Amino acid sequence: MLWVDKYRPRSLDKISVHREIANNLKNLVSEHDCPHLLFYGPSGAGKKTLIMALLKQIFGPGAEKVKVENKPWKIEAGTRTIDVELTTVSSNHHVELNPSDAGFQDRYVVQEIIKEMAKSRPIDVNGTKGFKVLVLNEVDKLSKEAQHSLRRTMEIYSGACRIILCCDSVSKVLEAVRSRCLNIRINSPSKEQIVDVLEYIAKKEGLQLPMGFTGRIAQQSNRNLRRAILCFEACKVQQYPFTDNQPAQTLDWEQYISEIASDIVNEQSPKRLYMVRGKIYELLVNCIPPEVVLKRLLFELMKKLDSELKHEVCHWAAYYEHRMRLGQKAIFHLEAFIAKFMSIYKKFLIATFG
Numbered sequence: 601m602l603w604v605d606k607y608r609p610r611s612l613d614k615i616s617v618h619r620e621i622a623n624n625l626k627n628l629v630s631e632h633d634c635p636h637l638l639f640y641g642p643s644g645a646g647k648k649t650l651i652m653a654l655l656k657q658i659f660g661p662g663a664e665k666v667k668v669e670n671k672p673w674k675i676e677a678g679t680r681t682i683d684v685e686l687t688t689v690s691s692n693h694h695v696e697l698n699p700s701d702a703g704f705q706d707r708y709v710v711q712e713i714i715k716e717m718a719k720s721r722p723i724d725v726n727g728t729k730g731f732k733v734l735v736l737n738e739v740d741k742l743s744k745e746a747q748h749s750l751r752r753t754m755e756i757y758s759g760a761c762r763i764i765l766c767c768d769s770v771s772k773v774l775e776a777v778r779s780r781c782l783n784i785r786i787n788s789p790s791k792e793q794i795v796d797v798l799e800y801i802a803k804k805e806g807l808q809l810p811m812g813f814t815g816r817i818a819q820q821s822n823r824n825l826r827r828a829i830l831c832f833e834a835c836k837v838q839q840y841p842f843t844d845n846q847p848a849q850t851l852d853w854e855q856y857i858s859e860i861a862s863d864i865v866n867e868q869s870p871k872r873l874y875m876v877r878g879k880i881y882e883l884l885v886n887c888i889p890p891e892v893v894l895k896r897l898l899f900e901l902m903k904k905l906d907s908e909l910k911h912e913v914c915h916w917a918a919y920y921e922h923r924m925r926l927g928q929k930a931i932f933h934l935e936a937f938i939a940k941f942m943s944i945y946k947k948f949l950i951a952t953f954g
């Protein structure tokens with residue numbers, strides 16, 4: 601088992617990084633008054649960990665006995681039938697799913713599937729009516745229509761179910777949805793907190809740490825706890841005992857995108873564009889999400905650009921990110937951004953150096 605899973609705290613009592621939030625959640629549950637919740641914050645900050653620990657606090661160890669299912673659904677929408685396939689993770693008490701996986705059909709997922717799930721109310725052996733929890737990930741990626749439907753479901757079925765929403769950016773969630781939830785911001789852990797978690801893991805694994813090694817990993821992780829733990833484990837696999845000047849591993853795909861950025865800054869031609877397309881395909885087939893590729897590529901390009909170009913390149917990155925969300929084939933939009941960048945950069949070079 602990877603360390604990120606092995607050392608993920610399983611209960612609210614064991615959570616060290618977001619101690620205060622964990623305590624508040626515990627109080628919320630003990631008062632038997634759990635509203636709909638919206639967890640938001642950057643990737644790798646610890647949102648899912650808190651949600652899973654919260655479910656365990658509400659339902660006990662039963663919440664951890666989950667099964668993963670890949671279910672096909674048939675939805676009647678007027679005269680036509682829509683086929684949707686979704687992966688759900690469920691226990692007897694909760695169902696977790698990612699409705700935005702259905703792409704532009706997300707509205708039907710919310711209107712039909714989530715509504716069906718929210719309707720059924722569990723009854724325990726004593727005949728007491730409980731409530732079911734629906735955990736919906738990446739709600740910021742849902743279309744506006746889907747979010748409006750979600751708002752209605754939240755209102756109508758609030759007696760039978762509680763909805764826990766999870767997303768990176770709350771600004772993309774409709775105000776109407778936000779206002780029906782208790783919003784909980786999960787900040788990225790500080791560098792010191794990341795160092796503490798890494799030292800705890802090292803102690804449990806019986807590892808000797810050179811001075812400042814965990815600090816270097818924390819620094820490079822960009823305050824992403826998951827990335828820090830993964831990087832720490834990669835360093836251990838690469839070389840143990842650790843040496844004083846051992847570099848913190850960068851992730852392969854980040855290295856690869858850095859190469860792509862160098863490729864397009866060094867040459868702007870159809871031949872180079874064709875070559876880069878192959879590399880982008882490589883990233884996509886290895887399940888690196890297209891938005892992450894675009895964001896990282898922009899980050900790498902920013903390091904290499906003159907300040908007068910930065911604004912324009914950012915503008916076009918945002919433009920193509922938006923188009924990517926509207927469309928289906930991410931590769932078209934990634935390639936279009938790269939072609940646009942090449943054209944802007946070439947014009948700049950000609951204007952500056954002739």
Ligand SMILES: Nc1ncnc2c1ncn2[C@@H]1O[C@H](COP(=O)(O)OP(=O)(O)OP(=O)(O)O)[C@@H](O)[C@H]1O
Pocket residue numbers: 603604605607608609615616617618641642643644645646647648649650768797825826829
């Ligand atoms: N309080 C904590 N103490 C120790 N480790 C933690 C804590 N919270 C999270 N982690 C570690 O960080 C990793 C990432 O956390 P988690 O999956 O909860 O982040 P997330 O915010 O949901 O990320 P994403 O939005 O990318 O899914 C976990 O696998 C776990 O190992």
